[in-house]
Amino acid sequence: MKRNHFLAGAAVIAALVLPIATPAYADIILVYDRAAFGAATTTSGTDDFEDLEASQIEGELQRTAGSYSYRVAAGPSDAGFYPATFNGDTFLTSTMASDVLTFREFAPNVFGFGGSFFATDAYGAFVPGRTIELTAASGADRIAYTLDGSALSAFFGFISTTALTEITLRTISEQGNVYWATANNVVLATRDSVVPVPEPSSHAILLTGLAAAAFARRARRYRA
Structure with a gap:
């Protein structure tokens, strides 16, 4: 039961994260640093x-x-x-x-x-x-x-x-x-x-992984 609860929780967070991290305008990204801008462009x-x-x-x-x-x-x-x-x-x-x-x-x-x-x-x-x-x-x-x-x-x-x-x-x-x-x-x-150019989908995968890791840590504490 604990494992099912963990998977369900991770799925809920993933469902919440993905719509935010994969907008319709996926081919335009924001850059807040001149060096990062230069690294992602050429001339x-x-x-x-x-x-x-x-x-x-x-x-x-x-x-x-x-x-x-x-x-x-x-x-x-x-x-x-x-x-x-x-x-x-x-x-x-x-x-x-x-x-x-x-x-x-x-x-x-x-x-x-x-x-x-x-x-x-x-x-x-x-x-x-x-x-x-x-x-x-x-x-x-x-x-x-x-x-x-x-x-x-x-x-x-x-x-x-x-x-x-x-x-x-x-x-x-x-x-x-x-x-x-x-x-x-x-x-x-x-x-x-x-x-x-970083893709928003990669950010979604990262956030989903972080969500799953957080639930895993919580599950381990609960079992302990």
């Missing part, structure tokens, strides 16, 4: 936005990150961009705080997108502790992630097994305050087919 390029001036820029921007080209738009308004400067550094921000930054029309074979994403105020100064939402699309697959308490120099990125088509960036949970979604040091990268 990359960075756009630091230092060529932009702190004045309003209308329309979309055609940009490059190393050898990779891309476009970025701010909407739904047509107010365009108003880059911010803070401690001698230049950031990409929209003119309207409510606008969403959309990175798209990437050069062919861009499988990785990363950078520093945070909030700034009306004067362009970094504002700690704000919430930023990023969404990545790769064909029909899409994944959204919320950065709580985004930091000025923290790295965050997406890596896909197919070419990325769009990245969006916006602020959420304003609570009556106005903040701007801001990007800095945007990195675009490609990846070779031999460079492994």
Whole structure:
């Protein structure tokens, strides 16, 4: 009876874990470290936005990150961009705080997108502790992630097994305050087919194994 109870418990945990670990957008993973991003990609390029001036820029921007080209738009308004400067550094921000930054029309074979994403105020100064939402699309697959308490120099990125088509960036949970979604040091990268990208299914197997091990330890304590 004890063994049946153990197997049933492990099965319950596995059933709970698997739907979380194997989402529909299984070909896009999240990366929280610049070194890990570099290890899972090959050639990359960075756009630091230092060529932009702190004045309003209308329309979309055609940009490059190393050898990779891309476009970025701010909407739904047509107010365009108003880059911010803070401690001698230049950031990409929209003119309207409510606008969403959309990175798209990437050069062919861009499988990785990363950078520093945070909030700034009306004067362009970094504002700690704000919430930023990023969404990545790769064909029909899409994944959204919320950065709580985004930091000025923290790295965050997406890596896909197919070419990325769009990245969006916006602020959420304003609570009556106005903040701007801001990007800095945007990195675009490609990846070779031999460079492994962790599969969510492998995480599911790991979590299921951990669940079974936990029940095994509990069963041994019960028998003792």
